[in-house]
Amino acid sequence: SGYVTLDIGYKNTGATKSAITFLDGEKGILKYRGYPIEQLASQSTFIEVAYLLIYGELPSTEQLNDFQFQISRHTLVHEDMKKFFDGFPSKSHPMGQLSSLIGALAAFNPDSLKQGQTKDEINLEIIKLIAKMSTLVSWIYKKSLGHPVIYPQNKYDYVTNFLHMTFGQRTEDVKIEPVVVDAMNTLLILHADHEQNCSTSTVRIVGSSDANLYASISAGISALWGPLHGGANQAVIEMLEKIKADGGDTDKWIAKAKDKNDPFRMMGFGHRVYKNFDPRAKIIKKACDDILDKLGINDEVLEIAKRLEEAALQDPYFVERKLYPNVDFYSGIIYRALGFPTDMFTVLFALGRLPGWIAQWKEMKENKEPIGRPRQIYVGATDRDYVDIGKR
Numbered sequence: 418s419g420y421v422t423l424d425i426g427y428k429n430t431g432a433t434k435s436a437i438t439f440l441d442g443e444k445g446i447l448k449y450r451g452y453p454i455e456q457l458a459s460q461s462t463f464i465e466v467a468y469l470l471i472y473g474e475l476p477s478t479e480q481l482n483d484f485q486f487q488i489s490r491h492t493l494v495h496e497d498m499k500k501f502f503d504g505f506p507s508k509s510h511p512m513g514q515l516s517s518l519i520g521a522l523a524a525f526n527p528d529s530l531k532q533g534q535t536k537d538e539i540n541l542e543i544i545k546l547i548a549k550m551s552t553l554v555s556w557i558y559k560k561s562l563g564h565p566v567i568y569p570q571n572k573y574d575y576v577t578n579f580l581h582m583t584f585g586q587r588t589e590d591v592k593i594e595p596v597v598v599d600a601m602n603t604l605l606i607l608h609a610d611h612e613q614n615c616s617t618s619t620v621r622i623v624g625s626s627d628a629n630l631y632a633s634i635s636a637g638i639s640a641l642w643g644p645l646h647g648g649a650n651q652a653v654i655e656m657l658e659k660i661k662a663d664g665g666d667t668d669k670w671i672a673k674a675k676d677k678n679d680p681f682r683m684m685g686f687g688h689r690v691y692k693n694f695d696p697r698a699k700i701i702k703k704a705c706d707d708i709l710d711k712l713g714i715n716d717e718v719l720e721i722a723k724r725l726e727e728a729a730l731q732d733p734y735f736v737e738r739k740l741y742p743n744v745d746f747y748s749g750i751i752y753r754a755l756g757f758p759t760d761m762f763t764v765l766f767a768l769g770r771l772p773g774w775i776a777q778w779k780e781m782k783e784n785k786e787p788i789g790r791p792r793q794i795y796v797g798a799t800d801r802d803y804v805d806i807g808k809r
């Protein structure tokens with residue numbers, strides 16, 4: 418029709434009805450399938466939360482064991498994928514590698530291209546994707562070190578296996594500390610879904626053209642890469658490092674963030690929906706203190722982060738605009754404490770967000786949603802006649 422409502426950035430436009438994640442930005446509430454994020458982060462595991470998001474209910478012991486069993490049977494990645502992977506320069510950005518590798522999985526799984534897949538067939542793709550993602554993320558990390566990749570071990574649960582492939586060695590079993598497994602579970606759970614954010618909307622819109630699961634998720638990974646979205650976790654640490662190198666003068670950097678003529682933004686601050694606080698940031702801040710304490714790490718960057726937060730929360734600029742620390746503000750400090758290099762942070766966000774993307778893609782398909790196709794208001798030139806190149 419001729420009538421178009423304009424909402425640039427979709428600030429007030431709902432694109433779907435969803436039963437996956439509830440978010441109240443005014444009250445700072447986040448729930449997956451009705452369960453508060455605080456309870457899931459402290460009592461559940463990432464793989465159980467993945468099941469909950471994708472299938473809608475908490476699993477029974479049998480269902481959870483079966484889910485974990487099936488995933489562990491699919492963690493191996495086709496050896497020919499290695500040839501493709503080997504072609505990346507060793508210093509290429511992990512997110513560029515990840516989105517390409519996940520896209521390539523479609524080529525290695527031609528069944529996924531079949532239209533009208535049965536429920537069981539779709540389920541198998543879901544299992545394969547969750548399984549192979551953890552292997553691929555660990556490959557990317559190993560490559561950055563110039564180390565050989567480590568093969569998965571079925572005896573481990575999902576998170577332990579991921580840590581084994583990431584920090585393990587070929588010749589010996591490296592002890593994965595329970596405190597590290599717990600921290601990783603918490604972080605992945607906190608990132609697992611966040612309703613119709615930029616990358617999730619991308620996954621749904623790409624999937625709405627009936628594109629396969631791998632292509633849809635690869636597109637979501639690309640959307641997540643940007644520093645205004647998932648890339649913020651890398652940007653936060655880089656910012657904190659810069660402030661540290663600059664002598665730790667937080668007031669100066671707060672002034673920069675407020676200066677409208679300065680493009681600098683306080684990374685890890687502000688959120689499109691949360692206008693009170695980000696409940697994930699609250700949990701992460703505490704987890705950050707705990708893990709650094711347990712690992713006996715004293716990170717000056719954490720002190721700078723805390724001072725920045727304290728100063729910002731009292732500053733009228735931040736108060737009036739309701740800018741609070743978001744999930745990305747403290748997560749990088751934990752990833753760092755666990756031993757991950759900065760440019761791996763956004764890949765870890767993607768690993769956590771994967772079940773959410775899958776659940777949203779599956780819901781979009783089950784709801785038989787039409788192809789996503791926003792309209793526009795045309796503001797360009799109207800009638801013009803073509804002019805020969807010699808006469809322009």
Ligand code: CMC
Binds near residue numbers: 648681684685686688
């Ligand atoms: N530092 C300084 N000023 C800010 C910031 C910030 N981090 N965030 C927002 N503002 C200001 C902005 O300049 C604007 O001011 P004014 O009204 O005077 O023009 C006002 O606050 C509203 O901001 P907006 O850009 O219109 O808000 P938005 O909803 O379009 O953007 C955001 C939300 C998250 C992109 C933005 O707050 C931002 O760029 N934050 C920094 C990047 C970041 O931490 N991103 C992670 C988001 S959470 C997890 C995720 O999605 O991955």
